[in-house]
Amino acid sequence: MSRRYGGSPAGTIISIIADIAVLILILWIALYLFDANTANTTVSWVHDAANWLSGWSHNLFTIHSDNWRTAVNYGLPAVVYLLIGHAVAGRVNRT
Incomplete structure (x- = not known):
């Protein structure tokens, strides 16, 4: 593993899970x-996973532009998962 994931195995796992969640959310925003063709199996899977990960933040803000609404509805959870996941991992690594 790289230096970024140094520390305890539990902290490493938490960091990797947070990074994968963020990657899925950012990938859906880009798609x-x-x-992207939502009839494609891979695109559909990414969309379903992103919906599950970001379900708590949908329509948190009233935004009329579809592109901005998607960026906020999926980007906000990405930032939250990144910050909280790595904060928890850092805390686990210190114990």
Whole structure:
């Protein structure tokens, strides 16, 4: 593993899970903004996973632009998972 994931195995696992969640959310934002074919199995899977990960933040803000609404509805959870996941991992690594 790289230096970024140094520390206890539990902290490493928490960091990797947070990074994967963030990657899925950012990937869905990119796929949406580039009008990916939602009938594609991979695109559909990414969308379903992103919906599950970001269900708590949908329609948190009233935004009329579809692109901005998607960026906020999926970007906000990405930031939250990144910050909380790595904070928890750092805490686990210190104990």
